[in-house]
Amino acid sequence: MAQVANLSSEETIAQFGKYVIPNYRRYPVCLVRGEGSWIWDAEGNRYLDFFPGWGCNLLGHCPPRIVEAVREQVGQLIHVPNTWYMESQGAFARALSEKAFGGQSFFCNSGAEANEAAIKLSRLYGSPRGRYKIVSMENGFHGRTYAALTATAQPKYHAGCEPLVPGFTYVPYNNLDAVAAVLDEQTAAILVEPIQGEGGVNVPSPDYLPGLRSLCNERGVLLILDEVQTGLGRTGKWFAYQHSNITPDILTCAKALAGGVAAGVMMATPEVASHLKPGTHASTFGGNPIACRAGLAAVETIEQEGLLERGRAVGERFRGHFQALRDERPDLVREIRILGVMIGLELSFDASIVVSECLERKLLINATHGNVVRLLPALNISDEQVDEGCAILADVIRRQTI
Numbered sequence: 001m002a003q004v005a006n007l008s009s010e011e012t013i014a015q016f017g018k019y020v021i022p023n024y025r026r027y028p029v030c031l032v033r034g035e036g037s038w039i040w041d042a043e044g045n046r047y048l049d050f051f052p053g054w055g056c057n058l059l060g061h062c063p064p065r066i067v068e069a070v071r072e073q074v075g076q077l078i079h080v081p082n083t084w085y086m087e088s089q090g091a092f093a094r095a096l097s098e099k100a101f102g103g104q105s106f107f108c109n110s111g112a113e114a115n116e117a118a119i120k121l122s123r124l125y126g127s128p129r130g131r132y133k134i135v136s137m138e139n140g141f142h143g144r145t146y147a148a149l150t151a152t153a154q155p156k157y158h159a160g161c162e163p164l165v166p167g168f169t170y171v172p173y174n175n176l177d178a179v180a181a182v183l184d185e186q187t188a189a190i191l192v193e194p195i196q197g198e199g200g201v202n203v204p205s206p207d208y209l210p211g212l213r214s215l216c217n218e219r220g221v222l223l224i225l226d227e228v229q230t231g232l233g234r235t236g237k238w239f240a241y242q243h244s245n246i247t248p249d250i251l252t253c254a255k256a257l258a259g260g261v262a263a264g265v266m267m268a269t270p271e272v273a274s275h276l277k278p279g280t281h282a283s284t285f286g287g288n289p290i291a292c293r294a295g296l297a298a299v300e301t302i303e304q305e306g307l308l309e310r311g312r313a314v315g316e317r318f319r320g321h322f323q324a325l326r327d328e329r330p331d332l333v334r335e336i337r338i339l340g341v342m343i344g345l346e347l348s349f350d351a352s353i354v355v356s357e358c359l360e361r362k363l364l365i366n367a368t369h370g371n372v373v374r375l376l377p378a379l380n381i382s383d384e385q386v387d388e389g390c391a392i393l394a395d396v397i398r399r400q401t402i
Contacts, residue, residue: 034061107287112143201344
């Protein structure tokens, strides 16, 4: 039976050095086991994880319903192509439609793939009217594949990859006038994150998404919402747009979609979805039975354990800790940005040192956009774990000098 050799972290790192392309900056730790918001390395050290799975493990590590669903499904059917029907795919599409806006689903494997599908669909929809341009927002992030990369309006990701895909225009985030100024008769869609994640956990003003919806209605433009990071309960609602009482034409989601199993989806209204005809797009592994069973188990877990409400409570608990820290050290903490368990803490200094020192103290966090501590904890993290991790984080921040 094929199996791993239970190597030490040092041995695994050496193996990576020889056989794995070094396109990631990795921490010098080999993780081997997880349960809830705890994770262990090869040497048996336990870490408290405030950033599980880069946001994919919304339900923590190895949530029981998902583990059981995957185990059962692997014993029945691992993969079949999308030229056949699968009960689990239809059931998952129905569950997502009912949680969202009554749309239809195209399944894929990642957020970048979902955004590629959304961009293609918007152009297929707009093509008869000569519409192909996409407007996206500065500091946004939509993925690493070419159209998604081009839509990502951050020059640091474009360097060396030019020429990019034509037809994209960038404007500042949370600025309706800037969007209105660039819309023209060739604009097919606006692509936007309801909350910018990688760009710094930027929460827009309450009128921003409704304003974009109105502009799209007035100008005959599609509204694409990238909920790759915000979707499936991250913000305390099934989808972040639901805080704004609007409906998108197209929505993308991945990361937490299947509780840590690779899965992505593009949902579209039936009118728009009808333009993705047989032969126009595909994904070999998209909507496979393992991912769909895991996704159904994720939805079931959130529903049966009341995790949307729990996520809102967790966010407020973090807010209480961070507000106390900001009151104490306003010179170090500039701003707190929280919606559910999507959490940003803007500091007055480079946040990478905080990540390193927290790692030394067995707390896993993330920094983005230079000076923002980004946390994406599990919906079901305990109060005690929140308090323990926030105490470590606050102590590390207090020790910094600027």
